[in-house]
Amino acid sequence: MEGTKWRVLIVDDEPFFRQLLRQLLHDQYNLSFAASGAMALDAAQHVKPDIILLDIMMPEMDGYETCNKLKVNPATADIPVIFISGLTESAEKVTAFKSGAVDYVCKPFQSDEVISRIETHLKLYNLQRHLEKRVEEEVDKRRREEQMLIQQSKMAAMGEMIGAIAHQWKQPLNTLGLLMQDVEDTFNAGDADAEYLKQYVIQGMGLINLMSHTIDDFQNFLKPSKHKDIFDVTEAFYEVAGLFSNLLKSSTIEVRINTPRTRSINSTGYRNELKQVILNLINNSRDAVNSARKKGIILEEGIISIDIEESADKVVITISDNGGGIDNAVIDNLFDAYVSTKGEGGTGIGLYMSRAIIEGKMNGKISASNIEGGARFTIELPSATPEADI
Template sequence: MIKPLNHEFILIVDDNPTNLSVLCAALNSEGFRFRVAVDGETAIAQAERNQPELILLDVQMPGIDGFETCRRLKANPATQNIPIIFTTALADTESKTKGFSLGAVDYIPKPFAQEEVIARVRVHLQLKKLTESLEQQVSDRTKALQQAQVQLVQQEKLSTLGELIAGIGHEINNPINFISSNIPPLEEYIAGVTELLLLYEQEYPNPTAKITTAIERLDLNFVLEDMGKIVNSLQLGSERIQNLSNSLRNFSRSDSDTKIPADLHQGLDSTLMILQHRLKANGERPSIEVIKSYGVLPEVNCYLGQMNQVFMNILANAIDALDEAIMQGKMSNLIPEIKIATEVDSEQLVIIRIADNGIGIPERLKKRLFEPLFTTKNVGKGTGLGLSIAYEIVVEKHKGVLDVNSQPGTGTEFTIKIPIE
């Protein structure tokens, strides 16, 4: 059972006093805190000032309707992650499809059944808390690993770093396997119950008035259809977390003693997955767009765990550069971008280019970028070891080349060249 915290609340948006009374009574009976807005504009303003845990949003309202209100909330980075449940008497498929396409997570049909309102609210609050918890765990542990990596690399213990990341992947994998393994039997149970209800409908075509009323109150056809959609959403969510777990394990492969043939595109993609939380929009900037122009690459004989470390250092630096450019107000008319391009040149070298459109690096500093302990970041923001480690891995251990090309105000591009054999 969810126990509401004092700072959490649900926002109810409806202009009908009767509807508000029913919803408020339902939430109040279970101890949920809530606030009320009677139109879309007021709801948007309230959500921006103080974000609710969930929004119950009427479709038909004066001024902007629920669909437009939902669209504006989802377009605003400050409110786009708040789950929205539509409350409506519109039962047609077109209206429901439109609501889901705008980002709503569910529908509650009118007239309201108190038990259904509470059940749906609980389900989506639980899903939201689970998602936030998992994302926060990944974010916290990734940050902890990034802080630990410098000490580990200085001690030449990349294998230990690999074990730590693999452990996180394993920890995530266990609970998500439990969830995903229970989805197929849940689908079977739902299908079985649906079949049984349809059989009852065939065998007893004239139900009693009490059953007819219960069916209408529940909106049985909608519930049967909606349960399948909810299960599909759970399936998609579990697949997303499984992909993250696989990326963590791929990233952490410890082969520091032996070179093996490896797919560098997989290494790049795993690194991007781990950095996904830093690529998302935040209160200071929009999301960073990653543009991939992958060529056809053969497998490269390399220390894959160490190459992933190179990708991590360079991509993390690119994100830092874009954040700095935003803070300095130098990207007001630009979308923050990271471009990754790969190819094989005529000398049988795999070439990987990673470029950002951030603040760039002055010429006088470029010559020192790969020096140990040199950093252009503010105190506490960087160790000065990331690029020196990348240089050692690419040049010393793989007999390759690591170059940088940058102009102040136009961005920075790192070029990695690795022999195929």
């Protein structure tokens, strides 16, 4: 059982006391000894005791100084120190505690007292270590969960983008197909002259460039912004609406952006991350409109109405839809992770990530409420337009 015994380092310059403590403690503990402060510092590093019993009155380096030195060395700082000393003045005890000791025992000592104090502090120390480990594990776990959420939301965004690209490509691909068929027909009819071929190449290249631009646009879309920057909020909304408007139109949803377009409305922060938030909100509105349609709640066109305004120090954006509003079951914890009413159709991280971006990274605020016929999300961002311009 040697290995499981607590390790106790006994520091005393008098052999008599070292011997006494040995007799008293050797059954229960794994003991090491040091006859001076310097030896104690050395032993503490190498033996890594669970607790140290430290005499105060020693030549050269006394107990206080030894204790101070133990406490400033990260390798030994956590080891609890109990002073064992003939000094009984309360001022001495105060100095002892100030130098970092956890307890104080007076010589001559009662054996049960020494043992029970050692036991108490070993238990406390052990408990503390255990708690620290738990906290560390918990923090670590949170960090991993957070990483996973970020990863999941990136994957979801990628899925959206592929959908949008596929949609944008459909038309030019079809046209390209028709063009190719036309070459064959024209050739068979004997009309494929140089001018025809030239026109054919121009048209074909035009379509290919268009498709290639689509890829570039989407590729830039999700690149994380490297640093905080001043950017035009309105422009970010127009860009997202632009990239996804075809896709939305195909499910008869219109995005309207209302803003005093005469000047830019600036904020500081992460532009591309904000675009992810916009996309999340637009997608949620689209889902709401589509499901309200399925249930026959609305028959008219889906409308996502975005208003961007600026006050003295804030940019206020509202995104309203006519998708029937937020379910009461989720309205109070909408922004928590994994809250979703969409079953297989949603993971419930869209709004969680949106809040992390707006409130955690951009010093803003995001909130939700129901309005007549639908839902409204409000985003506030710090304004970065000089006041004189407003």
